[in-house]
Amino acid sequence: MESWLKNEYLIPLLLVLLILAAAAWAGSRIKYRRYKRRIDEAELEKQETSRRRYVTAKMKEHILERDNATCQICGISKGYLDSLAPGLGDYLLLEIDHITPVKQGGSGSDESNLQVLCWRCNRKKSGTRTNEEVAEMIDYGIELPHKRRRLFR
Numbered sequence: 001m002e003s004w005l006k007n008e009y010l011i012p013l014l015l016v017l018l019i020l021a022a023a024a025w026a027g028s029r030i031k032y033r034r035y036k037r038r039i040d041e042a043e044l045e046k047q048e049t050s051r052r053r054y055v056t057a058k059m060k061e062h063i064l065e066r067d068n069a070t071c072q073i074c075g076i077s078k079g080y081l082d083s084l085a086p087g088l089g090d091y092l093l094l095e096i097d098h099i100t101p102v103k104q105g106g107s108g109s110d111e112s113n114l115q116v117l118c119w120r121c122n123r124k125k126s127g128t129r130t131n132e133e134v135a136e137m138i139d140y141g142i143e144l145p146h147k148r149r150r151l152f153r
């Protein structure tokens, strides 16, 4: 009886198996590289987004001064609140808003894309609404001073 080792089909069979294994390995490498590239691209985009979101302390100061520390939608300011009751202004939280959201390409290094908003208007604006849309929604139940410098554009 002939040993299976001497089977004339053995070598071709091993070759076919080797080729299949090599193909499977190459396929997995290609898939891994694609996956890796996707991850790297997502990471780069994240870094780019956080770079564009960043507003320097100096720029924040400049925007606060330019907008007269006044919410550019509802017009509220610390000074106005202080005029109602001394010290009341300390309760107002003013924020620097990206007029065009960072996710839509807006940048924090471009001062024409920055404005002062009160926290309330900023939450409503979020990354989804324009100044005009927020202004139509808000009714804070207090008389506001309307000292907005450059409200809508």
Ligand SMILES: [Zn+2]
Pocket: 071, 072, 073, 074, 075, 076, 117, 118, 119, 120, 121, 122
């Ligand atoms: Zn406001």
